[in-house]
Amino acid sequence: MNKHGANGFAAQSQQALDDTALQSALGHAQSGFVKKRAQAIAMVDEFEQLKANAQAAKRQALANLAPLLEQFEQNLIRNGGEVHWAQTPQELNATVMAIARNANGRRIIKGKSMIGEECELNAALESAGFDVVESDLGEYIIQLAKEPPSHIIAPAIHKTRQQVAELFRQYHALGERGLDAISDLVGEARTVLREAFLTADIGITGANVLVAENGSIALVTNEGNGDLSATLPRVHIVVTSIEKVVASMEDASLILEVLARSATGQHMSAYTSFYSGPRQAQDPDGPDQFHVILLDNGRSEMLGTPFEPMLNCIKCGACLNHCPVYTNVGGHAYGWVYPGPMGSVLTPLLQGLDAALPLPNASTFCGRCEEVCPMGIPLPDLLRQLRAQQHEQKREPRRWRWGLTLYSRLSRHPRLFSWNLRLSRAMLRWLPQRAWPNQRTPIRPSGDTTFLEQWRTRAQNGLKNAAQNGPQQGK
Amino acid sequence: MKNNHMPDQAKRPPTAALYITCLANSLRPEIGHACVQLVESLGFKVDVPLDQTCCGQPGYNAGHRDQAIAVAKTQITALQGYDWVVVPSGSCAGMIINHYPRLFDQDTDWLERATRLAARTRELCQFLEEQGWHPGTRPQHRTQHAWAYHTSCSCRRETHSHEQGHRLLLKAGIRLAHLHDQEVCCGFGGTFAAKFDPLSSRMGQKKLAAIEQCSATGVTSADLGCLLQLQSLDRSGLSFCHIAELLAGTNATERQS
Numbered sequence: 001m002n003k004h005g006a007n008g009f010a011a012q013s014q015q016a017l018d019d020t021a022l023q024s025a026l027g028h029a030q031s032g033f034v035k036k037r038a039q040a041i042a043m044v045d046e047f048e049q050l051k052a053n054a055q056a057a058k059r060q061a062l063a064n065l066a067p068l069l070e071q072f073e074q075n076l077i078r079n080g081g082e083v084h085w086a087q088t089p090q091e092l093n094a095t096v097m098a099i100a101r102n103a104n105g106r107r108i109i110k111g112k113s114m115i116g117e118e119c120e121l122n123a124a125l126e127s128a129g130f131d132v133v134e135s136d137l138g139e140y141i142i143q144l145a146k147e148p149p150s151h152i153i154a155p156a157i158h159k160t161r162q163q164v165a166e167l168f169r170q171y172h173a174l175g176e177r178g179l180d181a182i183s184d185l186v187g188e189a190r191t192v193l194r195e196a197f198l199t200a201d202i203g204i205t206g207a208n209v210l211v212a213e214n215g216s217i218a219l220v221t222n223e224g225n226g227d228l229s230a231t232l233p234r235v236h237i238v239v240t241s242i243e244k245v246v247a248s249m250e251d252a253s254l255i256l257e258v259l260a261r262s263a264t265g266q267h268m269s270a271y272t273s274f275y276s277g278p279r280q281a282q283d284p285d286g287p288d289q290f291h292v293i294l295l296d297n298g299r300s301e302m303l304g305t306p307f308e309p310m311l312n313c314i315k316c317g318a319c320l321n322h323c324p325v326y327t328n329v330g331g332h333a334y335g336w337v338y339p340g341p342m343g344s345v346l347t348p349l350l351q352g353l354d355a356a357l358p359l360p361n362a363s364t365f366c367g368r369c370e371e372v373c374p375m376g377i378p379l380p381d382l383l384r385q386l387r388a389q390q391h392e393q394k395r396e397p398r399r400w401r402w403g404l405t406l407y408s409r410l411s412r413h414p415r416l417f418s419w420n421l422r423l424s425r426a427m428l429r430w431l432p433q434r435a436w437p438n439q440r441t442p443i444r445p446s447g448d449t450t451f452l453e454q455w456r457t458r459a460q461n462g463l464k465n466a467a468q469n470g471p472q473q474g475k
Numbered sequence: 476m477k478n479n480h481m482p483d484q485a486k487r488p489p490t491a492a493l494y495i496t497c498l499a500n501s502l503r504p505e506i507g508h509a510c511v512q513l514v515e516s517l518g519f520k521v522d523v524p525l526d527q528t529c530c531g532q533p534g535y536n537a538g539h540r541d542q543a544i545a546v547a548k549t550q551i552t553a554l555q556g557y558d559w560v561v562v563p564s565g566s567c568a569g570m571i572i573n574h575y576p577r578l579f580d581q582d583t584d585w586l587e588r589a590t591r592l593a594a595r596t597r598e599l600c601q602f603l604e605e606q607g608w609h610p611g612t613r614p615q616h617r618t619q620h621a622w623a624y625h626t627s628c629s630c631r632r633e634t635h636s637h638e639q640g641h642r643l644l645l646k647a648g649i650r651l652a653h654l655h656d657q658e659v660c661c662g663f664g665g666t667f668a669a670k671f672d673p674l675s676s677r678m679g680q681k682k683l684a685a686i687e688q689c690s691a692t693g694v695t696s697a698d699l700g701c702l703l704q705l706q707s708l709d710r711s712g713l714s715f716c717h718i719a720e721l722l723a724g725t726n727a728t729e730r731q732s
């Protein structure tokens with residue numbers, strides 16, 4: 001993680017703006033996401049309806065969260081799997097390790113999981129002596145680079161192709177293999193990962209949706225790495241969180257309908273798999289053990305609060321791809337695993353208001369995130385509510401607190417307000433260039449005085465002149 | 476010209492209050508005159524209530540809800556009694572239309588007043604199009620500029636009137652350059668520009684780059700905040716002009732930054 005976490009946002013974003021490699025990586029990737037999503041959505045007539053369906057399914061699920069989770073657990077147990085509950089990241093990590101040790105597993109292959117990132121699972125496993133290899137190409141790249149993800153669906157989006165080639169040169173015994181084309185890079189990763197898949201004892205994946213009616217989990221990937229991580233090793237551990245449960249397969253499909261389109265602009269992700277337990281007698285393959293660990297980590301506390309809508313998030317990443325802040329600074333500036341608008345809401349909720357003071361403020365409220373969010377989450381409104389909490393708890397910088405309070409006070413007194421504006425006009429007229437930030441030229445007021453003053457004068461003159469001149473012109 | 480005036484107002488000329496916005500009031504008073512001219516040309520009796528101040532957005536967006544409520548009450552009081560309230564800004568119009576009613580969800584009296592005000596309030600372009608504005612016989616436009624129309628995020632997502640603005644500009648015979656990535660924010664965001672200046676500047680510079688790319692020599696928008704944000708960052712001598720001035724044809728002195 002970044003040294004200063006989310007509270008270092010200002011400095012970290014400045015760094016990001018100055019980082020030319022990062023800027024070029026962000027530029028290419030982002031415009032691709034935006035274009036592909038727009039095309040995917042243009043191809044279905046009823047996208048608004050699909051969104052409404054997915055939202056309804058999710059809303060209902062959240063309203064029945066506890067019973068649905070119980071149903072999920074019972075059905076999974078019936079399928080031969082095991083469910084574990086984790087209040088905190090520490091509990092989740094400890095549970096993973098206990099399962100691995102019980103199964104005498106040391107080598108772990110891992111599919112991409114944001115819950116894994118949230119819990120810093122890799123670091124915990126590695127420091128406990130396990131071998132962990134990430135099997136998603138992006139995750140694998142940042143694992144080599146020892147960096148956190150910078151995007152929730154494209155973790156290595158901040159890396160240029162050249163930087164990836166450099167990493168492979170550093171860590172792989174390349175021999176004769178070249179790394180010039182993208183396909184070379186993919187091939188290189190495949191060669192190394194294949195070995196890891198075949199020798200792993202334990203496979204860890206995330207989940208996109210949990211289905212209560214049959215105790216299965218849905219996982220979508222584009223590389224098929226999730227399936228290999230899930231089916232080849234002896235033990236499959238799913239690390240996921242409680243808000244992902246829905247009632248039925250039908251509801252799950254409603255969510256998958258909007259997920260891929262919003263995320264990568266695909267009709268459907270390349271691989272959509274449902275796992276419902278360990279290998280049965282008639283199955284050709286599959287693990288001997290199947291575990292699902294359900295993380296809470298503050299989520300159940302969001303239920304029934306104004307922040308409950310955030311639990312609808314399906315981690316599609318559309319709000320990141322369309323955010324003018326995210327697309328300019330990338331994910332690392334946000335200081336934790338969830339960046340962009342959804343991260344600016346989630347980080348303070350999961351890590352505490354004080355751990356992420358700048359994030360709710362780092363938005364122009366342009367509203368594009370809410371517009372593209374398939375789950376209709378009112379992200380700007382939630383950010384505004386977090387700002388309100390900061391204000392109530394006196395957490396905002398003092399000069400803003402008092403400056404804005406003064407301005408609001410003045411705004412309640414038209415006369416004082418008018419004097420204030422005239423004063424501001426005079427100041428702006430004379431304020432020297434150096435009083436402005438570096439890149440900006442001063443804004444100077446035009447006209448002789450404020451519009452309201454001009455109108456007042458016009459009204460007075462108008463009364464005087466009305467008899468002689470007839471009605472006044474607007475100019 | 477046929478106007479969609481309120482039905483029960485047939486006897487006297489319908490009234491419209493101009494809510495000038497604190498930015499235009501203090502920095503670009505000429506926008507106010509252009510608005511008055513445009514609305515008067517539709518047969519309305521225009522008034523500018525002198526007790527208006529600021530819509531309260533700076534405090535509201537900073538999470539100072541109580542203060543925003545107090546400021547909103549001042550505006551609601553100042554703006555009562557008119558058939559229409561016209562606001563030359565998507566941002567401030569959006570505040571009155573969408574957010575004022577939310578401020579009073581605990582206070583039925585004020586909620587009713589806020590809701591009534593919201594129903595009578597229009598962003599300028601919205602109002603002009605609804606009322607069938609036409610350039611009519613106003614003097615032919617003097618400018619040689621090709622204009623980039625920056626559809627502010629508030630016009631796009633709060634008042635949903637960015638297309639109205641576009642159509643009005645075409646109707647007025649303004650030469651428009653085709654601006655790419657119109658749905659991307661210019662980086663102003665009120666206090667955001669001050670709190671995160673480097674980031675805000677980069678966003679503005681990208682918008683300016685897009686404007687240069689489309690060979691525009693002037694920038695217009697229905698939101699003065701965006702125009703000032705871009706003007707403060709412009710290095711290539713673009714002209715900046717609020718859409719009210721372009722439509723009214725009153726932008727005789729084109730400002731350079």
Ligand code: SF4
Binds near residue numbers: 375
């Ligand atoms: S907040 Fe909405 S757009 Fe952002 S990741 Fe979640 S579901 Fe996707």
